Amino acid sequence: MAMIEPVAPSRLRLVAIPRMAAGGRWRTEAMRAVNEPLLLWFTKGQGRITIAGNTRGYTANNAIFIPPGVMHGFEAGPSVFGTAVYFGRDTDVTLPHQAHHLRIRETFPQQELNVMLDTIQRELDSSAPGHDRAARHHLGLLGVWLERQIAKQPPEAPAKTDASKRLVARYTALLEREFRSGMGVADFAEALGVTATHLTRCCNQACGKSAHAILQDRRIFEARKLLSETRVPVSRIAQELGFTSAAYFTRAFQHVTGASPTGFRRAG
Template identity: 30%
Template sequence: MPAIEFTALPLPHYIRAGYSLAGPGRKHPERCAIGEFDLLVVAQGCLYIGEEDRQYEVAEGHALILRPDLHHYPTAGCTERTASYWLHFHTAGSWRLTDDDGEEAAGGADDAPAPGRTFRMQTFRIRVPQFSRLVQPAKMYEVLRQLVALERDSHLHWVRWEQQLLFQQVLMMLAAGADARSPRPGAVVADQAASYLRKHYRERLTAKNLGEALNFHPVYIARCMKRQFGCSPMEYLLQYRLDQAKLLLLQTDLPVGRIAQDVGFRQAAYFTACFARNEGVTPREYRRRFLQNPGAAGLDPIPTTTGGGN
């Protein structure tokens, strides 16, 4: 499978990101030479995409980078509810497409040094697979979630800086997959815990339940998740439940009490309190704020993003 190799410095830079949902039959939009790299990470379901003469089935836990200089298009509609992150980025430096052995393939930009420079920058290569299965999918989802959450304040310089740092984490995780490096045992446990919490978030969960399901002591799981995600298992679960609640608030007309139950809260008042503490507005205010936001063609983006999406 080809890889995309960037020459740094300068580093590839972040442009924008979003989170999209597609129901059965929806398709990825067709575009031609958009001038930006387009990273797609599927968290649920499958996207069916072509790029020139190559076709991809981007299933849950997989990532695909669409090139900025080629035609990409849908090859089929989604067969199930499909959730994906999209991220646009660019590079002012050179890049090229390489084959499995690292030899240059067709396309890409040249690697000539910029004219008129007195001193040559110390460069290095960033090699990421164009299509890959994620080594640590839950960690990738979490970093992308943080990127999307920052979009509403992306007019602030410090936020753009933080987004660039998070984007570099995304590149490092993709590069780790290309290098086939095995994650640390603690990282594997954290990823398993995150996957279990995401799968069972509607249920009543405790640290003891999680420990029994994974066959590890709850304290060890908590330590692994703190190191991997910067939060405890229950904090991770709360954030995921709130993210799912936001989707339901924006894409259904279900009452707030019903949404609270559907995402795992036993009491609507506690859900409202948690939501307001996290978002700064109540669930009803959040719904009203974005009620008039239209969905993008093909997919319905979460309205914390700016600009176009996939």
């Protein structure tokens, strides 16, 4: 059976962070990954962000780069403003291979990034000859800006929980590949060479959620996207996401969202 997915754009685009949460806070807070590089630039407000199963706080003037396929979710309350840069699946910009959380404290690089983002958006909105090439060239400069800011960041001190964080990162990476398979936490733990109890303990330490909660969060996020962006029958969505029955899917969905799949689709 072919995998079903909402149709998603793959081009370069800039999205205001408040707009990302306009369809519901689940669109930013639930664990998910995208298949293109992503830069989050927060200019106002604060909250928590979870990347690869590890949670930390963010504030204004934080730039967070997330590579393709890395699971993440973040709070985007009414006081949070900023821009998300989706680089597109086929971008040729040189970008980091790992996630980075940059706290930009100096005024000049803050202004530099704001000007670059304004310029890219202006070129994307333009009809002048070569506007698309101009936007891509400015995006290349954004890649250079990222490289330089990463080089300036002080190295983080080793933490006692490094082994736990690495395990949780491995879990979320495996989960992102296999969340449709019907695997449970015990199956993931076995694949990672640990016990389910140890995996859950590490997840709770890293992000305050159990391994099962992270798994359900990812599956239900995908379900909500399919329900809101496609007309695929509920039974097919349940099968696609590895639930043993449509009834079990409905119970799990209602437990997380407070609504049945059909009710959620109608409300959207």
